[in-house]
Every structure is written in C-alpha cells, then in structure tokens.
Amino acid sequence: MPKLTVIIPTFNEEAYLEDALFSVSFADEIIVVDSFSADKTPEIAKKHATKFLQRAFDNFSNQKNFAIKEATGDWILFLDADERVTHSLEEEILETIKNPLHAGYLINFPHFYMNRFLYNHSDDVLRLVKREGAHFTGTVHEKLHCSGSVGKLKNKMLHYTYKGLSNYIKKKESYAWFQAENLYKRNKKTTWLHLFFKPGYRFFSSYILKGAIFDGIPGLTVSAVNAYGVFQRYVKLLLLQKGIR
Numbered sequence: 001m002p003k004l005t006v007i008i009p010t011f012n013e014e015a016y017l018e019d020a021l022f023s024v025s026f027a028d029e030i031i032v033v034d035s036f037s038a039d040k041t042p043e044i045a046k047k048h049a050t051k052f053l054q055r056a057f058d059n060f061s062n063q064k065n066f067a068i069k070e071a072t073g074d075w076i077l078f079l080d081a082d083e084r085v086t087h088s089l090e091e092e093i094l095e096t097i098k099n100p101l102h103a104g105y106l107i108n109f110p111h112f113y114m115n116r117f118l119y120n121h122s123d124d125v126l127r128l129v130k131r132e133g134a135h136f137t138g139t140v141h142e143k144l145h146c147s148g149s150v151g152k153l154k155n156k157m158l159h160y161t162y163k164g165l166s167n168y169i170k171k172k173e174s175y176a177w178f179q180a181e182n183l184y185k186r187n188k189k190t191t192w193l194h195l196f197f198k199p200g201y202r203f204f205s206s207y208i209l210k211g212a213i214f215d216g217i218p219g220l221t222v223s224a225v226n227a228y229g230v231f232q233r234y235v236k237l238l239l240l241q242k243g244i245r
Helices: 017-023 041-048 059-070 087-098 167-187 192-209 212-242
Strands: 004-010 029-034 051-054 077-079 083-085 104-113 118-128 135-137 144-147 148-158
Touching: 004 017, 004 041, 004 059, 004 087, 017 029, 017 041, 017 083, 029 041, 029 059, 041 051, 059 135, 083 087, 087 118, 087 148, 104 212, 118 144, 118 148, 118 212, 167 212, 192 212
Parallel strands: 004 029, 004 077, 029 051, 104 148
Antiparallel strands: 077 118, 083 148, 104 118, 135 144
C-alpha cells in the first residue's frame, strides 16, 4: 500500500488545527510546518503530528516546498488548518492512491460562509499529488504542480474559511498587499481598466458564472468581498508606485 503524507501549514491556528489533524489521522505521516505561531498551535501540532517544523514565513510556495522536502510518503495531501477530510473523502483518497490513474487529483471545496456551505460557489483545487515532482510556484495564490496527468475526486473537502466578515475582509487586504508587491516587482502599472473592469468582472464571475447567485445573501456577500479584494490589489499597487504605502 502506498504511503500518504499530509502537509498542513499553520500560523496561529489553535482554534482549528486539532480538528484538522483528527480528520487526517488515517495518514501514514502528518507534517505541520509552522510560521512561528504565538498561540498554542505548536503544542497541538507536537501532540498529534508526526513531524513539527518551523520556518520564518516569506511566501506560501516556499513554505510548502520546504515541507515537501521533509515528506517521505509516496503521495502528499495538502490541507489547511480550517479544512476537514470527511470519512467518504478519506476512503476515496486511500482507494485512489492504491490504484491511481493520474499523478494528481483535484478536490472540490464548497466554502463555509455565514453559517452555511456555498455548494454553488466552490473551487476545484489540486491537493493530492505524487510526491515525486510535486512543487509549488507563486507567492500568494500559489500553484501546485505534479509530474503527470490530473484527475478529480468525487467527494468534497469541507472548508471552514469564514471566521467573521471583518476577518474575511482583513484576509483579502493581506492577500492584496502580497499580490500588489509581486506586481510591483514585475514593473506592472495600475490602469483604469484594473480599477474598474477587473473588480466588476470578478463579481460577475463569482456571482453569475460560479453560481453564487443561488447561495442567497452569503453568495452575494462573498462575491462582493472578492471583487473588493481585486480592487484593493490595484489600489495598493498604485500606492507602491507613488511610494506612499
């Protein structure tokens, strides 16, 4: 039977980490890579994980690539502390790595937002891959690469992303700074197109194309906040260009 490693990056996740660890207790190896949390995250991780690593955070890709080098499993499942593997997904993962048809697998994530799962506003994300050849690129919305073809699992991953509206907006603000700094380093410039068209298209894509319109007020809210995050990205890029961050 091929061995499975689970990698969980953390920073101040004491409220969520233990449940995440319990949900992947079936794995052969669990690695927590922590960005020097100031809460009880290290204590919880050391109690339940196979390996506890700490590394100063610079970007998401480097953090996860660091953990990949420490993994010993044939396959790796990447999990955030606010995500949970259901029993059905567990069974599918174990069966898949025993008889794989691909080198990587997408998992669908319905987001938990304002006390409900948004099944019409979900994402398919590459999270289960063969360890050999697996690596991340990008700084904020990092991209996972694998060494062959990609399939998709049927069962869903539960994602408790919503920790309050102010927290969600703060998260978007933080991501916007990372994205703006990355664009600035590449000498990109803010234009009226970026400030008006791109946020509008993000709202349209989220609310109409992804189907958040069928998720009621929570769907409308998450679409609006996503559009706001895009707008902030280019406002912050403009501030960096003017040297007035």
